[in-house]
Amino acid sequence: MESLSASYGGSLVLENVNFYVQEHDFIGVIGPNGGGKTTLLKIILGLLKPVGGTLTFNNELLNSNSIGYLPQISTGDLNYPVTAMDIVLSGLMIRKKVISRMTSEDKRKASTVIEELGIKDLARSPLSELSGGQLQRVFLGRALIGNPRLLLLDEPGNFVDSTFENDFYEKLKELNSRMAILMVSHDVGTISQHIKSFACVNRNLHYHPSHEITNDDLLAYGCPIQLITHGEVPHTVLKLHN
Amino acid sequence: MEQSIFQYDFIIKGLLGAVFASITAGLAGTYIVSRRMVFLSGGITHASFGGIGIGYFIGINPVIGAAVFGILSALGVEYLSVRHKIREDSAIGILWAFGMAIGIIFIYLTPGYSPNLMSYLFGSILTVSNADIAALGIMSVVLILYFLIFYRAILYISFDESYARTYSSYVDIFKYITTSLMALTIVLNIRMAGVVLVLSLMTIPPNIAMIFTRVYFRIVLWSVVAGFVGTAAGYIISYSAGIPVGATIIFTLVIIWVIAKGISQVLIKMRGRDGVKKF
Numbered sequence: 001m002e003s004l005s006a007s008y009g010g011s012l013v014l015e016n017v018n019f020y021v022q023e024h025d026f027i028g029v030i031g032p033n034g035g036g037k038t039t040l041l042k043i044i045l046g047l048l049k050p051v052g053g054t055l056t057f058n059n060e061l062l063n064s065n066s067i068g069y070l071p072q073i074s075t076g077d078l079n080y081p082v083t084a085m086d087i088v089l090s091g092l093m094i095r096k097k098v099i100s101r102m103t104s105e106d107k108r109k110a111s112t113v114i115e116e117l118g119i120k121d122l123a124r125s126p127l128s129e130l131s132g133g134q135l136q137r138v139f140l141g142r143a144l145i146g147n148p149r150l151l152l153l154d155e156p157g158n159f160v161d162s163t164f165e166n167d168f169y170e171k172l173k174e175l176n177s178r179m180a181i182l183m184v185s186h187d188v189g190t191i192s193q194h195i196k197s198f199a200c201v202n203r204n205l206h207y208h209p210s211h212e213i214t215n216d217d218l219l220a221y222g223c224p225i226q227l228i229t230h231g232e233v234p235h236t237v238l239k240l241h242n
Numbered sequence: 243m244e245q246s247i248f249q250y251d252f253i254i255k256g257l258l259g260a261v262f263a264s265i266t267a268g269l270a271g272t273y274i275v276s277r278r279m280v281f282l283s284g285g286i287t288h289a290s291f292g293g294i295g296i297g298y299f300i301g302i303n304p305v306i307g308a309a310v311f312g313i314l315s316a317l318g319v320e321y322l323s324v325r326h327k328i329r330e331d332s333a334i335g336i337l338w339a340f341g342m343a344i345g346i347i348f349i350y351l352t353p354g355y356s357p358n359l360m361s362y363l364f365g366s367i368l369t370v371s372n373a374d375i376a377a378l379g380i381m382s383v384v385l386i387l388y389f390l391i392f393y394r395a396i397l398y399i400s401f402d403e404s405y406a407r408t409y410s411s412y413v414d415i416f417k418y419i420t421t422s423l424m425a426l427t428i429v430l431n432i433r434m435a436g437v438v439l440v441l442s443l444m445t446i447p448p449n450i451a452m453i454f455t456r457v458y459f460r461i462v463l464w465s466v467v468a469g470f471v472g473t474a475a476g477y478i479i480s481y482s483a484g485i486p487v488g489a490t491i492i493f494t495l496v497i498i499w500v501i502a503k504g505i506s507q508v509l510i511k512m513r514g515r516d517g518v519k520k521f
Contacts, residue, residue: 045408069408076402081276081456090398094409099391126456 014039014050019205021150026176027207028195029184035202037184041154044182045069065094068148068179070139072155078127084138085123088113091142113141117171133164140168144175151175153183169194255375256477262378263434263443264469269385270427271444271469272462273420275452277400282319284441285334286425289315289341291437293429294362295348304362305374308429311341316425320417365436365488374433381430385423389462396420397458434473435488446495447472453499453506472498 014036021027031037042048045067068091088110089102114123117137122130130138136156143151156168172181172194183195192198199207274283290312297307315337323330349359361369389396399406399416406413428440435443451464476491483490 047407069405071405076405077278080401081452081458081461082397082401083457086397086458087401090394090401090405093394093398093406096394099395102394128456 014043014201014205019199019207021180021182023149023180024176026172026181026194026196027183028192028198029182029201030186030198031201033186036205037201038154040201040205041152041184044150044152065146066149068143068146068151070136070143070151070153070156076127078135080127082127083124084114084119084127084130084134084141085110087127087138088141088145091145094146109145110141113145117141117144133168136164136168140171149179151179151181153181153185155185156183157185252481255370255372256481257474258375259370259378259434260470260473260477262375262382263431263473264447264466265382266378266385266427267431267443268447268462268465268469269389270424271448272451272458272465273396273400274424274444275448276458276461279421279424280441280445281331282316282334283424283428283444285319285338285341286312286316287428287432287437287440288338290425290429290432291346291362292341292344292348294432294437295345295352298352299348305377305429305433308432309426312425312429313422315341316421317418320421324414324417361436362432363436363438364486365432365434365439365491366486370433374430378430378434381427385427388420388423392416393459435491439488439492442492442495443469443473446492446499450495450499450502453502468495468498468502 029037029040039048043050085107089106092102092106092109111120111123114120117140119134119137119141122134122138127135127138151172153172157165172183175181176196197207199205274280290308293307293309293311294304295307296311297304300307319330319333319337322328322333360366395410395412395416399410399413403413403417428444431440431443434440447465447469448461450468451461455461455464472495473491476494477487479485479494480487480490
């Protein structure tokens with residue numbers, strides 16, 4: 001991402017954002033509500049055209065074929081009559097465009113992903129019968145089936161199933177060896193344990209190649225977020241804390 | 243002899259009508275029900291009555307008038323809801339009554355001829371022409387091909403529109419085309435079931451199917467079967483009892499729904515929650 005700017009409804013939301021995603025990076029994107037996190041995601045996904053600037057990944061122009069996307073859970077109708085298998089297969093639609101038969105090769109791919117995520121028994125289950133954690137795995141499967149080089153996660157903490165949370169982050173760590181991960185979250189405490197670097201978005205973007213935020217970082221851009229440190233116990237540091 | 247030829251004709255027409263109505267209603271109905279567009283479809287149906295009235299007034303086939311009204315109102319509501327310019331349910335409510343009002347005014351104004359309003363409101367096999375049956379037949383073929391070719395695209399756009407936008411720039415075009423086809427399907431079925439009852443022809447069969455399955459294409463298949471049984475039985479009962487066909491079809495379909503629901507409840511009681519496996 002180079003000198004990227006974006007406006008939304010007439011006002012500039014992101015300004016002059018420079019941002020380089022390297023292979024195998026695991027970036028946490030944090031920032032206040034309305035700071036431009038969602039806009040950033042939309043630009044990466046190609047839903048919003050930037051006013052200026054370019055998007056690159058690993059020094060190449062970003063190709064939407066190489067992105068896997070796990071949206072917030074609320075985007076689909078969970079009573080819609082589709083099976084887990086159908087949902088995972090939909091991750092291939094980007095290569096199919098309009099006319100869209102699923103081949104047996106596609107179905108084999110989907111089965112592999114489903115098995116890898118430990119939901120083999122649920123492949124034929126309708127969506128309405130899955131729990132929160134199972135749903136998250138199904139939607140993660142949809143993001144993974146295309147073998148993306150960059151995985152985008154939008155507030156994955158919103159999935160209700162807390163028992164699955166640890167497994168989920170373990171899974172991400174494993175996936176990170178195959179792909180770069182960019183995770184948008186306001187759950188600063190949780191993600192700090194898992195990310196390698198973070199970016200703070202508040203109209204401008206500040207990239208920090210480590211997972212710790214220092215007091216100086218905060219002063220430098222005046223981003224109204226809570227400070228985090230990365231220790232045995234992740235905790236919030238308030239301004240006057242010594 | 244003449245009597246029996248008339249009867250034969252009548253039976254063939256009824257049978258073909260039942261086949262085509264159940265195919266079109268099964269495909270359109272599954273889309274409408276799973277995309278939660280039942281209220282929108284009601285609006286389209288009633289708005290198209292305005293087209294029927296104007297069709298009579300200017301002396302063209304009322305079905306053409308209805309088709310134009312139906313498709314335009316469907317596109318209008320989809321467009322407004324995409325742009326978020328107006329509350330969708332309010333828009334539909336206005337459209338619903340406005341279409342009926344226009345229809346009644348123009349039918350009243352049509353000089354020297356008072357068409358049988360009841361046949362458009364409640365359906366009547368007697369007024370169904372061979373051309374109507376042919377139109378429904380063509381619509382069946384078009385819908386089957388459309389869903390066969392674009393099944394995945396339609397399925398995924400209706401399931402999760404915002405995700406579909408991340409990989410396709412055709413989302414809105416697909417919505418417009420599919421909704422127009424739904425509107426056309428509804429309008430062509432008005433001859434069978436009438437403005438007031440056609441919505442149930444779309445919504446009851448998928449709901450019967452959804453008692454037993456939650457997989458989209460199975461819902462379509464079972465809707466067509468349930469729709470055919472209901473429509474055919476409705477014809478036979480209406481013919482032998484001399485009662486209006488549209489109302490009889492809907493009544494039969496609701497009875498089938500009640501029986502299916504009862505069977506599923508009994509199965510659940512006997513074999514537990516998994517008794518009716520929603521496969």
